[in-house]
Amino acid sequence: MVFVKxxxxxxxxxxxxxxxxxxxxxxxxxxxxxxxxxxxxxxxxKQKQEDARRAKKNAW
Numbered sequence: 717m718v719f720v721k722x723x724x725x726x727x728x729x730x731x732x733x734x735x736x737x738x739x740x741x742x743x744x745x746x747x748x749x750x751x752x753x754x755x756x757x758x759x760x761x762k763q764k765q766e767d768a769r770r771a772k773k774n775a776w
Contacts, residue, residue, distance in 0.1 A: 718742065
């Protein structure tokens with residue numbers, strides 16, 4: 717759960733920016749998109765292997 721407390725001198729826009737940054741850094745939107753549709757376990761394993769392969773390729 718993301719909490720942003722208002723400090724003295726913070727405007728509404730700055731609070732929204734802080735909240736957005738926290739949401740992005742914690743990966744909440746990515747997790748929601750990933751869980752949007754059910755993924756069969758076999759397809760989840762294939763996706764995980766593909767992601768690992770892609771990450772390894774980009775590491776070089």
